Amino acid sequence: MDISVEVYVAKTLKLLEYEREAEIQETSSLQEHVSAKELQQRGVCLLKLRVSSQRTGLYGRTVLTLEPYWPGNELPAHNFTPGDIAGLSLSKGECGSDTIASGIVTRVSQSAVSVAFEESYDGLNIDDSAQYKLVKLANDVTYRRLKKTLQKLATYRSGCSQHLIDVLFGQTDLGPAYSVARDGDTAQELVFFNPHLDASQREAVGFALRQREVGVIHGPPGTGKTTTIVEVIRQAVKQKLKILACAPSNIAVDNLLERLAGQKVKVIRLGHPARLLASIQRYSLDAILAGSDESKLVADVRKDMDKTLSSLKKARDGGARQRLREEMRALRKELRQREDAATRDLLKRADVVMATLTGASDEGPLKQLEEDHFDIVIVDECSQAMEAACWQAMLHAPRCILAGDHNQLPPTIISNKAAKEGLAVTLMERVLKLYKDKVMRMLTVQYRMNDRIMQWSSDQLYDGKLVAHESVAKHLLRDLTGVSETEDTAIPLLLIDTAGCHQRELQLPDEVSKGNEGEADLVTAHVDRLISVGVSPQDIAVIAPYNLQVELLRLRLSQKYPKLEIKSVDGFQGREKEAVVISFVRSNEKGEVGFLALERRINVAITRARRHLAVICDSETVSHNKFLKSLVEYLSEHGDVRSAEQYIQEGVLSTDCQRPERLRNLESSQRNKQTSSRSKSDKTTKKNHKNAQQTPQDMRQTTNMTARAALTEEQPSGREVELQQSLVEFHSDSSRTEHAFPASLNSHDRYLVHEIAERLGLVHLSRGEGIERHIVVSKPHKMPCLASSVNNHDASSVKSVSLTSVTCLTPSSDDSNDSGDENVAPPRAERATNAKKKPKSAKKPKNKALDREMDDDFDAVIAAAMKENVSCAFTKCPASTATLGQNCPFCARRFCLRHHIPEVHGCGDKAKARARALISRDGVLYPGSGVPSKKPNARTRAHLQQKLEKKLTGMEEQRRHKKKEK
Ligand SMILES: Nc1ncnc2c1ncn2[C@@H]1O[C@H](COP(=O)(O)OP(=O)(O)OP(=O)(O)O)[C@@H](O)[C@H]1O
Numbered sequence: 019m020d021i022s023v024e025v026y027v028a029k030t031l032k033l034l035e036y037e038r039e040a041e042i043q044e045t046s047s048l049q050e051h052v053s054a055k056e057l058q059q060r061g062v063c064l065l066k067l068r069v070s071s072q073r074t075g076l077y078g079r080t081v082l083t084l085e086p087y088w089p090g091n092e093l094p095a096h097n098f099t100p101g102d103i104a105g106l107s108l109s110k111g112e113c114g115s116d117t118i119a120s121g122i123v124t125r126v127s128q129s130a131v132s133v134a135f136e137e138s139y140d141g142l143n144i145d146d147s148a149q150y151k152l153v154k155l156a157n158d159v160t161y162r163r164l165k166k167t168l169q170k171l172a173t174y175r176s177g178c179s180q181h182l183i184d185v186l187f188g189q190t191d192l193g194p195a196y197s198v199a200r201d202g203d204t205a206q207e208l209v210f211f212n213p214h215l216d217a218s219q220r221e222a223v224g225f226a227l228r229q230r231e232v233g234v235i236h237g238p239p240g241t242g243k244t245t246t247i248v249e250v251i252r253q254a255v256k257q258k259l260k261i262l263a264c265a266p267s268n269i270a271v272d273n274l275l276e277r278l279a280g281q282k283v284k285v286i287r288l289g290h291p292a293r294l295l296a297s298i299q300r301y302s303l304d305a306i307l308a309g310s311d312e313s314k315l316v317a318d319v320r321k322d323m324d325k326t327l328s329s330l331k332k333a334r335d336g337g338a339r340q341r342l343r344e345e346m347r348a349l350r351k352e353l354r355q356r357e358d359a360a361t362r363d364l365l366k367r368a369d370v371v372m373a374t375l376t377g378a379s380d381e382g383p384l385k386q387l388e389e390d391h392f393d394i395v396i397v398d399e400c401s402q403a404m405e406a407a408c409w410q411a412m413l414h415a416p417r418c419i420l421a422g423d424h425n426q427l428p429p430t431i432i433s434n435k436a437a438k439e440g441l442a443v444t445l446m447e448r449v450l451k452l453y454k455d456k457v458m459r460m461l462t463v464q465y466r467m468n469d470r471i472m473q474w475s476s477d478q479l480y481d482g483k484l485v486a487h488e489s490v491a492k493h494l495l496r497d498l499t500g501v502s503e504t505e506d507t508a509i510p511l512l513l514i515d516t517a518g519c520h521q522r523e524l525q526l527p528d529e530v531s532k533g534n535e536g537e538a539d540l541v542t543a544h545v546d547r548l549i550s551v552g553v554s555p556q557d558i559a560v561i562a563p564y565n566l567q568v569e570l571l572r573l574r575l576s577q578k579y580p581k582l583e584i585k586s587v588d589g590f591q592g593r594e595k596e597a598v599v600i601s602f603v604r605s606n607e608k609g610e611v612g613f614l615a616l617e618r619r620i621n622v623a624i625t626r627a628r629r630h631l632a633v634i635c636d637s638e639t640v641s642h643n644k645f646l647k648s649l650v651e652y653l654s655e656h657g658d659v660r661s662a663e664q665y666i667q668e669g670v671l672s673t674d675c676q677r678p679e680r681l682r683n684l685e686s687s688q689r690n691k692q693t694s695s696r697s698k699s700d701k702t703t704k705k706n707h708k709n710a711q712q713t714p715q716d717m718r719q720t721t722n723m724t725a726r727a728a729l730t731e732e733q734p735s736g737r738e739v740e741l742q743q744s745l746v747e748f749h750s751d752s753s754r755t756e757h758a759f760p761a762s763l764n765s766h767d768r769y770l771v772h773e774i775a776e777r778l779g780l781v782h783l784s785r786g787e788g789i790e791r792h793i794v795v796s797k798p799h800k801m802p803c804l805a806s807s808v809n810n811h812d813a814s815s816v817k818s819v820s821l822t823s824v825t826c827l828t829p830s831s832d833d834s835n836d837s838g839d840e841n842v843a844p845p846r847a848e849r850a851t852n853a854k855k856k857p858k859s860a861k862k863p864k865n866k867a868l869d870r871e872m873d874d875d876f877d878a879v880i881a882a883a884m885k886e887n888v889s890c891a892f893t894k895c896p897a898s899t900a901t902l903g904q905n906c907p908f909c910a911r912r913f914c915l916r917h918h919i920p921e922v923h924g925c926g927d928k929a930k931a932r933a934r935a936l937i938s939r940d941g942v943l944y945p946g947s948g949v950p951s952k953k954p955n956a957r958t959r960a961h962l963q964q965k966l967e968k969k970l971t972g973m974e975e976q977r978r979h980k981k982k983e984k
């Protein structure tokens with residue numbers, strides 16, 4: 019494990035390069051292959067902007083405010099947020115090219131975006147009458163800073179951290195510990211500020227303060243790591259030490275700061291104020307600066323600068339411009355000096371400076387301080403940070419205290435190659451390997467889990483040292499107010515075993531993600547049960563290690579219980595819930611467990627649960643992994659075990675054999691492909707069938723008649739499953755060509771039918787008038803295109819055209835070709851009038867047909883919209899979503915076609931994280947169809963949206979006319 023600084027730096031620089039490449043590929047491949055207009059629809063580009071004002075911001079940066087080119091308009095929906103890096107360029111030309119400058123977004127409102135540029139205003143050379151566009155760029159600041167830090171580390175000579183570096187790279191041994199407390203000249207007992215600390219916490223605090231170079235506080239789940247660090251900081255402040263406290267993420271820093279606030283400690287938080295929690299903004303450097311004595315002077319200089327700037331813009335004569343420029347330069351210098359002085363003064367007076375690891379790098383405000391200003395650097399959540407990131411903070415002091423848990427999730431590394439070669443190895447792991455217990459104290463009392471839930475994790479990963487605090491050791495769901503006692507709420511551990519019950523994972527050609535319908539049904543059944551006896555949905559977490567399974571679970575549960583959190587393991591790190599339901603997904607003949615095997619993931623998933631943990635898995639498959647086997651054994655021994663068989667008998671769940679024929683065919687054909695031998699596969703299918711029929715006598719079963727009855731009365735997965743079933747059946751029944759739904763379907767059902775038909779590749783039409791209007795679903799006549807579909811039907815009966823059939827209409831090059839800027843859609847108000855002016859003949863015949871159909875369609879849409887009056891969940895968006903709208907799978911709210919894209923309304927990060935899984939999803943979720951999902955593409959959507967707007971504008975005008983006539 020010994021590694022020299024030079025070797026470490028060289029290797030890490032290389033790995034960072036891989037990582038950077040992977041990230042760029044992920045984020046900006048989007049921008050290279052997609053037109054500017056489409057980028058705007060995805061919310062990462064804003065077209066046709068003008069510079070409406072500029073002023074001078076902190077450190078003399080130029081802050082430009084950009085508004086829609088045509089006054090009075092709002093910006094289209096977008097996902098620029100403060101702190102983003104954005105590139106400014108002239109609206110003409112390809113995206114990404116001719117970028118004038120890139121800056122940081124500082125403010126976002128409905129009608130404007132402000133961006134701070136390092137360049138001076140005259141340096142930017144802004145043309146007030148020109149059209150600009152703004153594109154979100156991959157953030158490269160992080161990498162630049164990491165590289166700089168590594169270079170500094172490699173060339174570090176005799177600074178305050180030299181000894182620490184030597185120790186952490188094994189060049190020098192640990193120095194002798196300090197005496198217990200350094201308050202006076204005599205050693206004395208620590209007097210703790212927090213009287214409630216347990217023995218392990220006290221020991222950790224004292225130990226960390228005594229360590230000369232490095233102390234590690236190992237905080238397993240729920241053991242009060244933050245509580246302990248707060249005490250460490252207060253003690254260190256009492257010793258008059260200057261502290262730099264950092265964590266990898268803003269949220270982790272804020273979490274610590276919130277706990278420290280109000281403790282008579284002078285704290286300053288570095289970082290973009292816009293990125294901080296509201297409750298914490300007053301501790302930000304900017305806020306404190308603004309209130310400082312210097313701030314008035316600074317404000318005066320700023321005013322002068324803005325004045326000079328506006329005269330500069332007006333000045334035509336060359337000599338005058340030159341003079342004004344020089345004046346600006348002098349003012350900028352003065353401003354910078356004053357602000358630096360103010361910053362330095364404030365930072366020096368603070369007891370604790372807090373920042374993210376990136377924020378603590380030398381490129382931030384810390385460069386104002388003397389090199390040896392800080393005595394201790396504290397890195398919280400150290401096990402979630404790349405080592406290189408930690409060094410950004412650690413090169414500021416001779417001592418460090420690292421806190422975290424290396425048995426929970428490591429830092430996220432995008433590049434597999436980089437991760438494999440060691441980029442994910444954290445400083446904490448490395449130091450513990452190097453010095454073992456000599457530098458570490460573990461917190462051993464945990465304040466979260468029932469002791470049964472805790473014990474397995476404790477035995478496996480924490481040497482059996484964890485003890486549940488008496489306040490939680492025996493707590494159960496039934497102890498919560500409003501929760502009744504049932505067989506589910508009276509037990510801390512439950513295993514629902516699908517072994518031998520024919521609940522195979524989906525056999526998919528690509529290996530991107532995994533799903534298991536049977537397990538999803540079982541999770542749904544169990545969640546239903548818990549909620550039906552009073553457990554509140556927000557107290558339950560549903561966790562699956564695969565994104566596809568997360569999707570399957572959301573389809574079943576999100577609409578029913580919007581407050582229920584369903585996420586992958588990563589989404590729950592650092593959090594807790596009263597009840598946790600985990601689906602392990604894997605169930606196959608080969609016993610493949612895949613990346614499930616990551617022990618830390620399992621550990622995090624299990625240890626989120628306070629009172630109740632339910633694991634749903636195929637014990638046979640997952641037992642091929644040693645770690646999981648021990649979990650299954652532990653659950654069998656200490657918890658309740660139920661066989662999925664029981665749920666099959668109750669009708670909650672069907673076996674693979676009972677699922678629609680097509681689905682089975684598809685699965686077995688996939689299986690055949692994989693096992694190559696056909697006869698073998700047939701045999702196994704038969705064998706499994708037999709297994710499913712016999713009741714496994716060896717399974718311990720706990721049954722409770724009342725709970726069971728309650729369960730069967732309830733629809734397990736709601737209306738959607740019902741409708742889906744009828745459509746899947748129709749789809750696989752070759753004797754039927756049409757399936758009519760009754761006119762009584764409500765709008766939500768209609769929406770579901772529409773969605774499911776779309777996924778199955780079925781054509782969906784509305785027939786009849788008034789109350790007789792109903793949906794008819796038919797199979798496509800081998801014609802994927804609307805043009806032919808329209809001809810195939812009696813035009814008068816086709817009133818509504820499903821979005822599905824419209825999709826393929828989008829020609830690869832039509833008159834709305836968007837590569838050039840001329841065709842960029844004008845702002846909303848103009849769009850409607852333009853559409854009217856445009857002669858119809860300009861369109862291709864294909865589009866004419868589409869137009870006519872859509873006109874009809876939109877009559878229906880608007881009629882429905884008027885009736886239902888359900889509007890888009892996007893703030894202030896008045897659009898109706900009764901018929902044309904989509905539910906966001908991430909937040910479960912319903913949006914209009916303009917706002918339903920997750921990136922547009924604020925679910926972008928979640929969407930991005932699962933982008934890969936989504937790609938595989940389409941062909942995968944409904945294997946019975948064999949047809950990939952055809953979502954209307956962006957342009958078709960835009961077209962529809964435009965139509966809707968045109969209609970609405972027209973109607974508004976009509977109404978106005980009517981009013982006038984009266
Ligand atoms: N000595 C203590 N006595 C009673 N409760 C405590 C004690 N220490 C911590 N807790 C409680 O335990 C919970 C977790 O504490 P804290 O937030 O400090 O833990 P953490 O280790 O940072 O959390 P995580 O495990 O999620 O990282 C809190 O509710 C806290 O009040």
Ligand SMILES: [Zn+2]
Nearest residue numbers: 906908909925
């Ligand atoms: Zn959303």
Ligand SMILES: [Zn+2]
Nearest residue numbers: 890895914917
């Ligand atoms: Zn909307």
